[in-house]
Amino acid sequence: MVYGILQENDLSRFYQLDPDAARTADELEAGTYDFLADAAVKRRMIDFSDGRISRVTFSLPNIHCVACVWLLERIYKLQEGIGQPEVNFTRKTVMIPFEEEKITLVELAGLLARIGYPPEFKLQQLQHQESDGGRRRAWMQLGVAGFAFGNIMLLAFPGYLGLNPREMPWLPGFFGVLSLLLSLPVLFYSAQDYFRSAWLGLKHKEISIDVPIALGILALFFQSLSDIVRGVGEGYLDSLAGLVFFLLIGKAFQRRSFDALSFDREYAHYFPLAALKINEDGSQSSLSLDRIQCGDRLRIRNGELIPADAVLMEGPALIDYSFVTGESRPESRLVGETLFAGGRHHGAPIDVEVIKEVSQSYLTSLWNHQSFRKENERRFDRMTQEVARIFTLFVLIIAALTGVVWMFIDPSQALRCVSAVLIVACPCALALSAPFAFGSALRILRPHGLYLKNGFVVEGISRVRHLAFDKTGTLTHGGLGSLRWEGRELSPALQEELQQMCAASTHPLSRAIAQELPQGKAQQLQWQEHTGKGLEAWVQERHVRLGSRNWLMDQGLHPIQKTHVAAECWLALDQEVLGRFVFEDAPRKGLHLALPQLGKRYDLSVLTGDRKEGIERLKEWFPGCADTRSELSPAGKLEAIDQLRRDGRSVMMLGDGLNDAGALKHSDVGVAVSEDIQAFSPACDAILEANRISALPKFLRFARMSRNVVLLCFAVSIVYNLVGISIAASGQLSPLFAAILMPLSSVSVLLLSVSGTRLAAQFVGLGQQEAQA
Amino acid sequence: MSVIVILLLASLALALFFLAGFLWSVRGGQFDDPITPAMRILLDDEPPSAAPAVDPSPKDVPE
16 A cells, blocks of 8 residues: 555655565554644644644654655655655654645644554643753753863963963963953853752752862862962863863763653553544544543544543443553453543444543543652662762862961962862762763663663662562563464465454454464455454355354354463364464563573562462463562552562562553662563663563673772772872962863773773673674 | 964964854754764665666565
8 A cells, every 4th residue: 555655656766775664554544633633632733833834743653764764755745735844763753844725734644644654642742842952052062162172272282381471471361361261151151050950959958979070160260260360370271171071071971862762651641632522413523632521422443542431332342451450461341331541442443431531530540649649769870979979078178178287388378279179179080980881881781672761770770689570561472472373284375364364353363363374465355253253254165263262162163172271262164173373471582591590699579460370370480480479450569669679679670561650660770671662661760672681681780890880980080089189289289280180080081981881791791793683 | 473363363263163153053953863864865866757766576565
């Protein structure tokens, strides 16, 4: 279908750009995007409009390669009224200008879906992210600091090399004033964040690493100011600009760059923007979620979320509550039963009548529950903070002592020496080591499928003593589990027919079977779906039936009684039962090796919402795992985590579903395990690709080693400081010495931290080659 | 020797010019997305219609 559209419009070069780019699009149900016609929704979606041309930004999770960019930026060829679009690859968004008279928002969304990029709409998307402003400001601060650093250094050089002042006695003064002017934007613009954060910290009676930095910058500036005004020297302004420049580079390095991932999601992110309402006269209209009221009748189509608690009016419904409970086996519901918000419906459209508004639904109220709400302030940069506190106190004491001692020796030198101590003690190297080490750790981990919220999460991970796992979706494959065929061997032709038959159905079991079987040539197929029972088809005069055991028995067939399994699907050809497809939980690859390895160093727990039987199988797979708790509600998991933490253990929680969200939030480090990192993850500190979970022992070991690298850097920078302080306290700190020592200490610590983490990565087997393998 | 002052002012003016250029590009959003433009530049212009694009083999064609 996609190819057809592209061919017609002469865009078939798409397939030349990337042979793997071939896209398929599911059949689009009419009216999927009708809610975009709603004035309130539309107003929130459109970024800008001048009455004729409007601009809209869609989020398209399917963007994945160069060809996508190429195609999306040429969609103006597909339909009149579309302007030149602009793709942002990192954020997976496209900004499209369009003329509302020629094409509506609904048509535009439909067009994107038809070419294989269905836009994603989420309730919270409407609050636009600030990110651009902050990032631009950071770039400008860095640029200004770099500019000032370079030029002040140029002006300082003649002084260091012995400028002859006899010829032009006014020259040093001129240079000094010029450097002073250049340093002002550094002080007031580039460095302002340090002053602000130091001041905030002091207000909360907290000594952060920014306090000595701010003190050092001020001491540098005022010492230089007095030197230049009195004409006794050229000051330390080059050190000041250099210091700020290096600090800002450290910040830029640490800034994370996964825009498409979000670590701070809330329940509202998972809900759609609008639902389809059935009016009393039978007509349909779309209604944005916040305006749904009790008594409204909604139509839920295949694959849609139920937005609010409701009673099923027309069914039957097949609901999978994996969002809420993590248990993804769909459950059937009959007319008259209550459906809870958050369930996903599979199969033919159903009608429901809302009994609670969205904000009062079971799931929402769970989310607003006290314990979920409670902000759990986590500080990952604890190590840096502790060192900074001790360091600051130490520096202040030395400075005070220096002042007192010099008062007795030579009072005229006292102030100068105090400020020299503050200048040289400025913990630039100290402040840089953790961001650089953890920042490069973050970069190393990314290609291995572990995405961290920020570098300091590495420190959090290195302190973990206890690991808690969710079962379904984390230790085992999510969804229905793995599929196995039991029975007589199937001929390739029959497999292809089955595939075609199952692909046409919307039932999750048939979908799963269709994915496993080989895809063949499409052929004439007469088929029928019996909802809740099975599929039946006639292919080349043969009668194929695939469905539940009871259904086949009702038709006079006799499937053999076999052991009970999680889910099964029997197959009959004419009057003969061939066997069954079995769905069962299976542990993820490599875990049987990884878990015992983890068990040696960490305490392990499994927290699951599953029934007890599931746990028994788990014990067979992982004999070492002693602490298993089953039938836990989301609040129960959270309570279990709190219990462990009260015992003084640092807990890392790995989970996948919304039911783990509370536990993830309350643990020391919450890791969301996700099959598709773009799509779905609760609020967390890190996102782990599900198939990389077996590398967990390596990740943990690497985190511990990174922490040691930081400690080493701390030691080195403290040695630098001791040398510097002892010189400063004796009153011998010259501007030249400061200009050499300060960048030297910063750069050497920087190199040490980055190369140290790289070496550690090689050592534990997380190098670049392994990432590609 | 006073030529040093002229040189100095000239170099400062040049540096200021570059700084202004940098700030202008940041404000203009050129640093917002460091990845997509790098991909865009690798995409050729449309091939002339005289040489039509080769069709992919039918089995790559999605339905």
